[in-house]
Each structure stands twice: as structure tokens, then as C-alpha cells.
Amino acid sequence: MAQVSLKDIANVLGVSSATVSLVLNGKEKEGRVSKALAEKIRKQAALMNYKPNNLARGLRVGKTQTIGLIVADISNTFFSSLAFHIQEYAELSGYAVIIANTNESDAKMVKMIDVLRSRQVDGLIIVPTEKGESYIEEISKSGMPLVLLDRTFPKLEVNHVIIDNYQASKKALQHLINKGCKRLSLLIYNNTLSHMQERKRGYIDTLKQAGLYDPLLIKEVDYNNLKEDVENALDSLLQNEEKVDAIYFATNTISMIGIKRMFELNIKVQQDIQVVCFDKNDVFDFSPELSIPYITQPIPDMGRYAVELLVEQIDKKKSTSGKIELFAELNSI
Amino acid sequence: MAQVSLKDIANVLGVSSATVSLVLNGKEKEGRVSKALAEKIRKQAALMNYKPNNLARGLRVGKTQTIGLIVADISNTFFSSLAFHIQEYAELSGYAVIIANTNESDAKMVKMIDVLRSRQVDGLIIVPTEKGESYIEEISKSGMPLVLLDRTFPKLEVNHVIIDNYQASKKALQHLINKGCKRLSLLIYNNTLSHMQERKRGYIDTLKQAGLYDPLLIKEVDYNNLKEDVENALDSLLQNEEKVDAIYFATNTISMIGIKRMFELNIKVQQDIQVVCFDKNDVFDFSPELSIPYITQPIPDMGRYAVELLVEQIDKKKSTSGKIELFAELNSI
DNA sequence: CTGAAAGCGCTTACAG
DNA sequence: CTGAAAGCGCTTACAG
Numbered sequence: 083m084a085q086v087s088l089k090d091i092a093n094v095l096g097v098s099s100a101t102v103s104l105v106l107n108g109k110e111k112e113g114r115v116s117k118a119l120a121e122k123i124r125k126q127a128a129l130m131n132y133k134p135n136n137l138a139r140g141l142r143v144g145k146t147q148t149i150g151l152i153v154a155d156i157s158n159t160f161f162s163s164l165a166f167h168i169q170e171y172a173e174l175s176g177y178a179v180i181i182a183n184t185n186e187s188d189a190k191m192v193k194m195i196d197v198l199r200s201r202q203v204d205g206l207i208i209v210p211t212e213k214g215e216s217y218i219e220e221i222s223k224s225g226m227p228l229v230l231l232d233r234t235f236p237k238l239e240v241n242h243v244i245i246d247n248y249q250a251s252k253k254a255l256q257h258l259i260n261k262g263c264k265r266l267s268l269l270i271y272n273n274t275l276s277h278m279q280e281r282k283r284g285y286i287d288t289l290k291q292a293g294l295y296d297p298l299l300i301k302e303v304d305y306n307n308l309k310e311d312v313e314n315a316l317d318s319l320l321q322n323e324e325k326v327d328a329i330y331f332a333t334n335t336i337s338m339i340g341i342k343r344m345f346e347l348n349i350k351v352q353q354d355i356q357v358v359c360f361d362k363n364d365v366f367d368f369s370p371e372l373s374i375p376y377i378t379q380p381i382p383d384m385g386r387y388a389v390e391l392l393v394e395q396i397d398k399k400k401s402t403s404g405k406i407e408l409f410a411e412l413n414s415i
Numbered sequence: 416m417a418q419v420s421l422k423d424i425a426n427v428l429g430v431s432s433a434t435v436s437l438v439l440n441g442k443e444k445e446g447r448v449s450k451a452l453a454e455k456i457r458k459q460a461a462l463m464n465y466k467p468n469n470l471a472r473g474l475r476v477g478k479t480q481t482i483g484l485i486v487a488d489i490s491n492t493f494f495s496s497l498a499f500h501i502q503e504y505a506e507l508s509g510y511a512v513i514i515a516n517t518n519e520s521d522a523k524m525v526k527m528i529d530v531l532r533s534r535q536v537d538g539l540i541i542v543p544t545e546k547g548e549s550y551i552e553e554i555s556k557s558g559m560p561l562v563l564l565d566r567t568f569p570k571l572e573v574n575h576v577i578i579d580n581y582q583a584s585k586k587a588l589q590h591l592i593n594k595g596c597k598r599l600s601l602l603i604y605n606n607t608l609s610h611m612q613e614r615k616r617g618y619i620d621t622l623k624q625a626g627l628y629d630p631l632l633i634k635e636v637d638y639n640n641l642k643e644d645v646e647n648a649l650d651s652l653l654q655n656e657e658k659v660d661a662i663y664f665a666t667n668t669i670s671m672i673g674i675k676r677m678f679e680l681n682i683k684v685q686q687d688i689q690v691v692c693f694d695k696n697d698v699f700d701f702s703p704e705l706s707i708p709y710i711t712q713p714i715p716d717m718g719r720y721a722v723e724l725l726v727e728q729i730d731k732k733k734s735t736s737g738k739i740e741l742f743a744e745l746n747s748i
Numbered sequence: 749c750t751g752a753a754a755g756c757g758c759t760t761a762c763a764g
Numbered sequence: 765c766t767g768a769a770a771g772c773g774c775t776t777a778c779a780g
Contacts, residue, residue, distance in 0.1 A: 085773090087772095088773070088774065088775095089773075089774095097750075097751080098750070098751045098752070099751095099774080099775095100750085100751065100752080100776080101751075103773095103774065103775060104750095104775090104776095109775095115749070116749065116750090119749085119750085133529065133532060133533050134773090135474075135533065135535060135772090136533045136534050136774095137470050137473050137474045137479065137534070137535045137772090137773080137774090138772070138773035138774040138775090139773080139774055139775075140470050140756090141471050141474055141755095141756045141758090141773080141774075142755080142756050142773080142774045142775050143756085143774085143775065143776090146470065156489070156495050156499050156502070157492070157496045157499035158495075159490070159495070162490045162492070162498075163490045165489050165495075165514075166488065166489050166490035166516065169489070169514075169515070169516060178513060178530060179513075180513050181498075181512070181513075181514050182502070182511075183502060183503075197511060199466060200466050200467055200468065201469050201470070201481075201511065202468060202470045338697055338700070363697060364671055364696060364698055365698050367675050418757090420757055420758085421757065421758065421759095422757075430766075431766070431767045431768070433759075433760080433766085433767065433768080433769095434765095434766060434767075436757095436758065436760090437759090437760095437766095440759085442759095448765070448766075452765085452766085467757085467758080468756090468757050468758070469758095470756085470758090471757030471758040471759090471772090472757080472758055472759075473772090474756090474757080474758075474772045474774090475757080475760085475772050476758085476759065476760090476772085477772075
């Protein structure tokens with residue numbers, strides 16, 4: 083590489099590399115280096131185009147100014163938006179972000195955590211996988227600064243930033259009930275993670291309160307067989323003699339496939355059947371006449387709080403500093 | 416941290432850390448360590464839950480197994496898909512990826528390159544910004560392994576992976592001409608980068624050959640004032656007495672805003688005006704009746720080749736190994 | 749006001 | 765077959 087080191091600068095100037103380090107880190111007063119020397123050192127560093135080696139610095143001070151972000155799939159727009167905002171906020175605090183994907187696999191999450199730890203990240207922001215609880219607990223107890231994002235494990239004493247999925251579902255269902263719907267279906271992942279369970283609980287409670295609950299109207303689909311499962315679920319819901327008059331799609335991916343299927347089946351969305359989706363999609367902009375209401379998550383805030391919570395832990399060396407639950411809004415046009 | 420080090424293991428076993436290092440790196444034969452000792456060391460390492468410190472390793476061997484990826488905006492679906500595939504392929508080769516955003520700002524690109532270099536990445540994959548040519552040239556000449564992605568600087572002797580934007584435009588326009596369109600408009604960024612210029616050139620050449628070229632039908636819009644510019648462009652195109660009968664949207668972001676505007680203006684897409692877009696969007700799935708043709712870029716391949724090209728440079732220590740241009744297809748339903 | 753030394757955790761050539 | 769030493773580039777406590 084022929085990278086210029088502190089020592090190279092020191093040699094040219096006939097001083098010690100310690101002095102150069104002091105000056106270049108703005109700690110001249112501590113070392114009480116003379117103004118003149120400091121100036122000379124700065125000039126020489128610029129001249130030689132010196133770039134500090136953060137590896138060496140990290141090794142020495144035990145801190146890398148790097149945080150690891152583990153998401154399910156960076157190509158998913160929800161996670162890529164989160165990642166964008168996390169990077170922006172991390173940068174403000176002087177941190178770089180390494181992103182890793184789990185593809186919802188527990189094994190991959192474990193692997194990625196290991197990879198990031200061996201790179202000495204100062205902390206982790208993790209969107210955990212379904213069966214990852216015990217490993218998350220382990221990490222948390224090891225003292226590694228950690229924030230769970232989007233999903234959490236309620237039994238664990240771990241920091242997190244999530245949304246109030248229960249309330250979000252209530253809002254969605256209440257909207258449909260207010261419109262006069264009587265048979266309201268839920269399409270959701272067969273996933274035991276907190277966010278899905280809360281969305282389901284919100285659905286069930288709201289319908290029970292309205293005296294409209296029917297467990298047969300809940301259709302669970304599998305992440306790994308999504309398209310087929312959603313299509314089958316819709317087909318069965320719509321062929322039923324006692325037809326549904328509303329569908330609540332509990333995630334963006336499910337709603338994309340579901341609505342497309344409804345089009346294929348020539349169902350008139352918002353006429354034959356009322357729909358509410360989770361998360362905004364470009365599609366909604368395109369069909370103002372459809373005006374499909376959707377739940378919006380406060381993604382920039384989720385990113386900001388996750389970074390804040392993590393940086394606080396890193397700085398203060400305390401492992402638990404908070405659980406943050408944000409509100410999601412129903413966006414009905 | 417109380418991280419376990421090689422020395423800790425060595426101390427417990429009463430051997431040197433060098434021996435431990437040898438064994439744990441599978442180089443026992445070179446050091447000709449006895450089978451028995453090797454086994455003992457491995458057991459102890461597992462017992463103490465040893466995780467290598469990659470910082471120290473990187474510092475010592477001068478290689479971090481990390482590549483830097485610089486994109487315009489990770490929250491944009493095109494770049495997040497690219498990032499996903501790049502990470503997958505990089506992982507296969509044993510590399511981690513640090514992603515940084517430029518937001519199309521030259522200053523930010525320069526800053527991010529510096530950040531990544533000071534973290535001692537082994538190479539860079541960069542989606543360059545408009546005025547970044549001289550800085551890219553500088554890096555390239557410094558011997559840093561480098562691959563440009565999506566866009567390139569034709570005058571520079573730098574590796575790149577791009578698509579054939581010229582041919583892509585030709586296909587799009589030829590399709591419209593075959594449909595009998597006579598007044599074909601182009602909406603494109605006012606950007607001097609290669610990919611935009613090639614898309615424009617493909618448009619111009621195809622229309623000239625067909626005797627349909629009219630420079631007034633090219634509308635350039637600004638990245639930083641996108642919505643307004645696109646809307647103004649469309650309004651002026653559609654108010655013109657000699658109406659356009661086809662529009663080629665040269666990027667995904669432009670087409671999203673453009674089509675939405677057409678809806679607002681009650682233009683019947685594919686009836687009143689034929690449309691072709693660049694890049695696939697979920698929206699197209701939703702309106703099969705619209706059946707808007709679009710150009711698809713081979714994103715997985717772009718990611719794969721970028722990683723391959725970069726890793727090759729890193730391994731072989733040669734700074735130029737190739738320019739790869741892939742085909743994009745017109746997807747007409 | 750400035751320098752010399754130690755050490756972060758690792759690997760690699762060298763010596764025995 | 766195994767250990768001691770040097771060194772990657774940095775920072776920090778210490779000595780003068």
C-alpha cells in the first residue's frame with residue numbers, strides 16, 4: 083500500500099511518533115506541544131497525504147467507531163429505509179455501519195453476529211430471527227451493547243425499538259368496522275415473533291369487542307412459501323359461501339401478493355372487499371381511486387432511536403437503557 | 416470486553432501464542448505441531464469460547480477481508496437489491512461489505528471513500544457521483560482495487576460493471592415505434608454521467624433513424640427538484656397542441672412520479688399515450704391491464720461480476736482486469 | 749515542552 | 765516439534 087504512517091511523518095521531522103499522534107488528534111495542550119511544531123507537523127501530514135489507520139487505532143483504544151446492523155433482508159424496502167436512516171444518524175455520532183442479512187435464518191443470524199463481533203464492532207442493532215432468543219440473550223449478557231429493532235423478545239431484559247403493533251392493528255380493524263364490515267379476515271405470517279403476535283392480538287381483541295370474531299378468518303402463511311400460501315388463503319376465503327367483506331394484510335409483502343391476486347380474481351378492491359395494509363407501498367400512489375388505507379411506521383424515528391439507544395450504551399458502558407415503543411399511524415386517504 | 420485472546424489460551428496450556436495461532440489457523444503441518452497438542456489447543460479454544468480479533472489480524476497481515484460499497488442511496492430499491500447480491504457473493508469469497516451512501520453528492524463520495532480507506536478495506540465498489548471523475552482517477556492510480564458500478568467514466572482506465580444503456584434505450588424506442596408512435600418523448604435526468612448519456616444517445620439515434628427525432632421532446636429533470644420538474648415536463652408535453660403519443664421514462668424514480676402525474680391528469684396510460692419505463696416496479700404487477708413494458712437490469716449478475724472483478728484485483732494485485740457490460744432486456748407483457 | 753517505551757492481538761520468519 | 769522475537773500502526777501513561 084505504501085501507506086504513510088505516523089512514524090513516517092515523525093522521521094521526516096525528526097520528532098517522535100507520539101508527538102505527531104498528539105498533534106493530529108488535537109491533543110497538543112495535553113502534551114503541551116509548541117505551536118510552531120504543531121503547525122509543522124500538520125503541514126507535513128497534509129503534504130504526505132496522511133490517512134490514519136483505524137485498524138491500529140481500534141486495536142489500541144479498544145473501540146472501532148463501528149456498529150453492526152443485522153436485518154432480515156436489505157433488499158426489502160422497509161429494511162433498506164431503516165438502514166439508510168440508521169447510517170445517517172450513526173454518521174452524525176461518528177460511527178460507521180456494517181450491514182448484514184439473515185434472510186430470516188437463525189443460523190445466519192448467529193453467524194453474522196460472530197462475524198461482526200470478530201470485527202470488533204462497538205455495538206449491534208439487530209432485527210432478530212424467530213428462534214434467536216437464546217442467542218440474543220447470550221450476547222446481551224456478555225455485555226455487548228445491543229438494541230433489538232422491529233421485533234423483540236418480551237421476556238428478555240434487552241433494549242429495543244419497536245412500534246406498538248397491537249394499537250396499529252386496532253386502528254386498522256376499527257377503521258374497517260366503522261365502514262360497516264362484518265366478516266373481516268387477517269392474513270399474517272405463521273411467525274411467533276413479537277411483532278406478528280401483537281398484530282394478531284390487536285386483530286383478535288378488536289373483533290371480539292365488536293362481536294365479530296371468527297378464528298376461521300385468520301389465515302397464516304409461511305415466509306418460505308409465501309406466494310402459494312397467500313394465493314391459497316385468498317382463494318379459500320373468497321370461495322367460501324359466507325364471503326368476507328374485509329381483509330387486513332399484516333405485512334407489506336403479504337399485501338403485495340394478496341392484492342395482486344385479488345386483481346387476478348377480478349375482485350373489486352374497496353368495492354367488493356375493503357382492504358387495509360401494513361406499510362406503505364408505491365402502488366398506493368398509483369391508484370388514488372382505490373385509496374387503500376395503510377399503516378405507516380415511523381421509520382426515520384425508529385432508526386434514530388435505535389442509534390441513540392446504542393450509542394448511549396456504548397458511551398456509558400451500561401447494558402440496558404431503554405425500551406422504546408413508537409406509534410404507527412393509519413393512513414387513510 | 417474480557418475477550419479471550421490467543422495468549423490466554425497459550426497461558427492456560429503453557430505453550431506459546433504462536434503455536435496456538437498456527438493450530439487455530441489450520442497451519443499445524445507448517446509448524447508441524449503434534450496431533451495431540453493441536454487437539455488440546457482446539458478444545459481449550461472452544462472451551463474458552465475464543466473469537467479471533469480480526470482487527471489485530473488485519474493489522475498484522477495487511478488485509479481485512481472487507482470491501483467497501485458506495486452507492487447513491489441504499490433506500491432506493493435498485494441499490495438495495497444490488498447491495499444484497501453483492502453481500503451474498505462477497506460472503507462466498509469470505510469478504511464482509513461496508514455500505515456507504517453518497518446521496519449523489521460528490522463531497523460525500525469523497526468523504527466516504529476516505530472513511531472506508533482508513534478502515535483499511537481491501538477494495539472498493541463504487542457507484543460514482545457526477546463530478547467524481549478526478550477523485551476516482553486518483554484512487555484508481557493509487558493502486559486501490561476498484562470497480563465502478565452502474566456508471567463509469569469512459570476516459571478512465573478503470574474496471575467497471577455496467578449495462579448497455581444505449582441498446583436498452585434502442586429496444587425501448589423500437590418497441591414504441593413498432594406500435595406506430597410518432598411523437599416520442601424522453602424524460603431523463605440532466606446528468607452528465609455515462610449511463611444517462613447513453614440512454615439519451617440510444618433515444619436520439621433510434622428516433623433519427625426512424626425520421627422522428629425532435630429535440631423539443633427531450634425533457635431533462637433535476638435530481639434535487641425531481642417532483643416539480645417531472646410534473647412540469649409532463650404538463651408542458653401534454654398541453655402542447657401537437658401532442659406526444661409516447662413517453663420513455665429513463666429511470667425508475669422518474670417513471671414513478673411521471674405515471675402518477677398522468678393518472679392525476681386523467682391520461683389513459685397505454686391508450687392515450689404509450690409508456691416504457693426503466694427498471695421494474697411493483698406497480699406494474701398491479702395493473703396487468705396497463706401492461707407497461709419496462710427495461711430490466713440483470714441486478715444479480717451485476718453484483719456477482721462486481722465482486723468477482725474486485726476480488727480478482729485484490730488477489731492478483733493487478734489494478735485493471737476488465738470492463739463488463741451486460742445486456743438489459745425489454746420486458747413487454 | 750518532548751521522547752522512549754509499552755502494549756492492543758495477531759502472524760510470520762527464525763532459531764533451536 | 766515448539767518457543768521467542770519482531771512488528772503491523774496506533775495511543776497513552778510515564779519520565780525527563
